[in-house]
Each structure stands twice: as structure tokens, then as C-alpha cells.
Amino acid sequence: MTEWSEPDERGIRTQVLYLRPKRRISGERLRLASLAAELNHVVLDESLRSLLKDILERFRNDWRWDRVLAVAGHQRVEIAHLLLSTLLEAGYIKLVERRDARGWQPIRVIPIAARELRALAGIQERDGLLAELTKAREYEGRTALTHKLQTQLDTGRLDVRLRRARLIPHLDRWLENGRSGTRRDFALFATGHTKGIEDADWRWLETNGVLEPSGIVEHVPLLLVGGTFAISDGQQCMLDVSIAHGPIGLPASAIIHAAKVTTPTAWIILENRTVFDKACALRPNVGLLWVPGYAPTWWLDAVGTLLDRAPTHAVIACDPDPAGIEIVARVIGLWEDRGLAWSVAGMDAFALDQLPSRTPLSPWDKETLTRLGKLPSQLDALRQALLTANSKGEQEGYFNEARLSALVGGTL
Known part of the structure; x- marks a missing residue:
């Protein structure tokens, strides 16, 4: 081991840990900023700070350089080298290097200001x-x-x-x-x-x-549909939904540009995806729509356009719970605005009583039921049933094969 060298042009001192005299390419050395005891505070840009944070979250003590590069990935190799140089010159780390055919290469990083490094990465105590x-x-x-x-x-x-x-x-x-x-x-x-x-x-x-x-x-939103209906554009290209015997995902643009939609006997709207998939497999003579939770704007716009092309009544089946009532209250506006009838299924006191399992209402559930204010009679009846039973459930527990067949067959 040699004495520390004088600082180089970057302010870095070097101590040779060992050399093998008989081997020209060998040895290890330790490098350290000359003012390491007085940190030279730096400001890292987002890319450097993000990588430093990733490193600190994975290593508790020393950092092996090959593992640092693995954390960085091939896209951040240059960022890793820049971060190493920045931290070394600012006095936050010691660097152990080993000499090989390429010259002196980093092998291990020793943090010497752990708390300050965490602050630099934006990690709070x-x-x-x-x-x-x-x-x-x-x-x-x-x-x-x-x-x-x-x-x-x-x-x-x-x-x-x-x-x-x-x-x-x-x-x-x-x-x-x-x-x-x-x-x-x-x-x-x-x-x-x-x-x-x-x-x-x-x-x-x-x-x-x-x-x-x-x-x-993740990508372009798709309206999930099923059942028996078809859409066609102005050039007489037609898509028959029934041919799938299961769910089909339609981009909203397919509905918006449709010149014609064959009108099913009814639109059946389901909240639970499993129930929806099972309904599609029954090959019903109705149009099936899956509503993704709280009916986002794109869904309302697409279904509204669908109704303009193929107006008919709706049967809506959501979970018998406060959220289900809220979803129905949002969806029915599409039918009411067009003077079309709607009803609910599996959303009443009987359905609630038939569920194999229920969950007690939470304070939030009760607050939601109050916040909903004035509701159509069918939804208000479910609200009262939920409050009376002080419980809620999921439609999957109600719609067995017989009830689902009756729903899509128009006999429920």
C-alpha cells in the first residue's frame, strides 16, 4: 500500500492498495476526493437522482459496480458513469478500482456520507x-x-x-x-x-x-360488447358481433364511424366481468355491454352513439352495493336523455337476500348512500334494503347459470 498521491486536476487523490510487480496489468487502487471531509454539495438532474435512488434502495453498504450497472440497465450505462464521477468529485464516495487490459476499472463503491447521499437522492429519513x-x-x-x-x-x-x-x-x-x-x-x-x-x-x-x-x-380504450347485433360503415363493411360467441373489444372510433347498427331486442349492461363473459358465451339474442366501473366519459360517449344508431330499452345489472347504485345512476342518463326505458336486475332486496355471502356496510358506504340524494324508485328501494340489512354483496353470487340465462333471455 502506498501513500496518498497529490490531488489530480479533478481534486482526486489516489492510494495504490497493491501491485503485482511480475504482472504488468494488475493491481487495485483507492480513489477519494481531496476535500471529502467537506462535502461539495451538488444538484443532480432527474436522471442522476433517479438512478441514485434506485441504487440506495438496493444496497445497504458498499456497491459492487457490476451490480450498479445491472440496476442501471443498458439504457442508463452512461448515466451510471456520470453519477460515479459526480459523487466521487463531490466527496460522497470512495472508489476502488482494479487494473485490467482496459485500464483502471471501477469494482466497488464505498459510500462515506450515507445520510447526505439519501438526501441527494430525495429520500427522506x-x-x-x-x-x-x-x-x-x-x-x-x-x-x-x-x-x-x-x-x-x-x-x-x-x-x-x-x-x-x-x-x-x-x-x-x-x-x-x-x-x-x-x-x-x-x-x-x-x-x-x-x-x-x-x-x-x-x-x-x-x-x-x-x-x-x-x-x-394501457392503450386505446375498448368497448367490450357481446350478444347479437352488427355494425356497418358507409362502405357496407359489416362486423357481426355474434360470430365471436364471446366478448369483442371495439374501439370507440368503430362506433362513432358506424353508419348503421342492427338493433337488438334489448341492451343488457353488466358490471362484473366474469358474469359478462359467461353471458356472452350463452349467445343471447340481446346486445351485451360491460361497464368498466364508474362508466368513464369515453364509455358514455361510445354507448351514447350506439344508442343513437340502435335505440332500445336497457336492463342494467350491477353489484347490489352503494357503488353499484352510483354506477347505474350515472349510466341511466343515456337512456333517459333519449326517452328510452330502463330497468335493473339483481339489484333489489330479494337479490340481496339470495347472496351466499355479504359484507357489512362501512361508514363510507353509508355516507355514499346518503350523498346520492334523490334516486329513481328502483334504486331507492335497493338503498333502503342495503341500509336495513346493513350489508352489501356482489352480483357474481346472485347470477347463477339459471338466473343469467333468464336475464339474457328476457324472462328475469
Whole structure:
């Protein structure tokens, strides 16, 4: 081991740890900023800060350089080298290098200012995170979807919980503004960047079933349809939905540009995807529509155009719960605005009583039932049944094969 060298033009001192005299290409050395005891505070741009954060979240002590490159991936190799140089010159790290045929190469990074590195990456300490998470959780969700998400913030890493809690008010605004779009659209709306939401957070939103009901899709939104009807354009090209014997996804543009739609005997609208798929397999003589949760604006626009081409009455079947009532209250406007009849199925006291299992109403459920105000008689009857039973359920438990066949056959 040699003495420390004088600082080079970058202010870096070097100490040779060992050399093998008989081998021209060998040895290890340690490198350190000459003013390491006095950190030269730097400001990292978003790409450097993001990579540093990824590194700190994966390594507790020293960083093996090959693993750092693995974290960076091939797209961020240059960023990794720039970050290494920046941190070394600023005095945040020591660097161990080994000489090979390519020259001196990094093999290990030794953090010497762990707390400062975390601050540089934008990672808060526990007390600060707890304070910010507590403040973020003071926000009260204004929709059933955001209320559901708030119940999923009790466990996990503090920084992840804080990040997700901060998404919730933006999702409320997205819903209240009747917006719809791709994941990149929502990320831009919520964070200011099209890639501003972590993959893990997208999975969290998807697992909790809030993306499609919020009109947030990965690509172009598709209207899921089934049953027996056909659409054709002005050039006599026709799509017969019944040929699929199952669900078909239609882009909204296919409906908007349709010159003609054959009118089914009724439109049956289902909330539960499993029930919808089973109904499509029955090859019914009706038109089937799946409503993705809270009927996003794009869905309402597409179905409204469909009704203009093929006006007929609707039978709507959603979960017998407060959210189901809210969905129906939003959807029926399409039929009422056009002077068309509608009714509900599986959404009354009898259906609630027939469910194999039910869940007690939460305080939020009761608040939702009150907030809905004046409702059409069929929906108000379900509201009273829910309050009387103090419980709710899912339509999948009610629509067995016989009831589903009766629904799509027009005898329920």
C-alpha cells in the first residue's frame, strides 16, 4: 500500500492498495476526493437522482459496480458513469478500482456520507416520511375508488405509502372531471411527467381494480360488447358481433364511424366481468355491454352513439352495493336523455337476500348512500334494503347459470 498521491486536476487523490510487480496489468487502487471531509454539495438532474435512488434502495453498504450497472440497465450505462464521477468529485464516495487490459476499472463503491447521499437522492429519513405520510393521509377521498385506495395504505415502506397517498387526490380530480385516457395521460395529469408513476404503483392501482373504472387504460380504450347485433360503415363493411360467441373489444372510433347498427331486442349492461363473459358465451339474442366501473366519459360517449344508431330499452345489472347504485345512476342518463326505458336486475332486496355471502356496510358506504340524494324508485328501494340489512354483496353470487340465462333471455 502506498501513500496518498497529490490531488489530480479533478481534486482526486489516489492510494495504490497493491501491485503485482511480475504482472504488468494488475493491481487495485483507492480513489477519494481531496476535500471529502467537506462535502461539495451538488444538484443532480432527474436522471442522476433517479438512478441514485434506485441504487440506495438496493444496497445497504458498499456497491459492487457490476451490480450498479445491472440496476442501471443498458439504457442508463452512461448515466451510471456520470453519477460515479459526480459523487466521487463531490466527496460522497470512495472508489476502488482494479487494473485490467482496459485500464483502471471501477469494482466497488464505498459510500462515506450515507445520510447526505439519501438526501441527494430525495429520500427522506423516517421521521420526515412519517410526518409527510400523516399529512397526506389527512386527505379524505371523495369517490368510492379513492376511498378504497386509502384503506390500502396501512402497510409497506413509508416512502412507497407516501408516494401512493399523493396519487389519490389526483385520481379524485381525474374522476370528477370525467377524464379518460391512457396510463401515460394519467401520469402526466398526476405528476407532470408521462413516466412519473412507478411500475410498482401501476401494479398497485391495477390490483385494487381502479384503473379501468377510472377510464385509465394501457392503450386505446375498448368497448367490450357481446350478444347479437352488427355494425356497418358507409362502405357496407359489416362486423357481426355474434360470430365471436364471446366478448369483442371495439374501439370507440368503430362506433362513432358506424353508419348503421342492427338493433337488438334489448341492451343488457353488466358490471362484473366474469358474469359478462359467461353471458356472452350463452349467445343471447340481446346486445351485451360491460361497464368498466364508474362508466368513464369515453364509455358514455361510445354507448351514447350506439344508442343513437340502435335505440332500445336497457336492463342494467350491477353489484347490489352503494357503488353499484352510483354506477347505474350515472349510466341511466343515456337512456333517459333519449326517452328510452330502463330497468335493473339483481339489484333489489330479494337479490340481496339470495347472496351466499355479504359484507357489512362501512361508514363510507353509508355516507355514499346518503350523498346520492334523490334516486329513481328502483334504486331507492335497493338503498333502503342495503341500509336495513346493513350489508352489501356482489352480483357474481346472485347470477347463477339459471338466473343469467333468464336475464339474457328476457324472462328475469
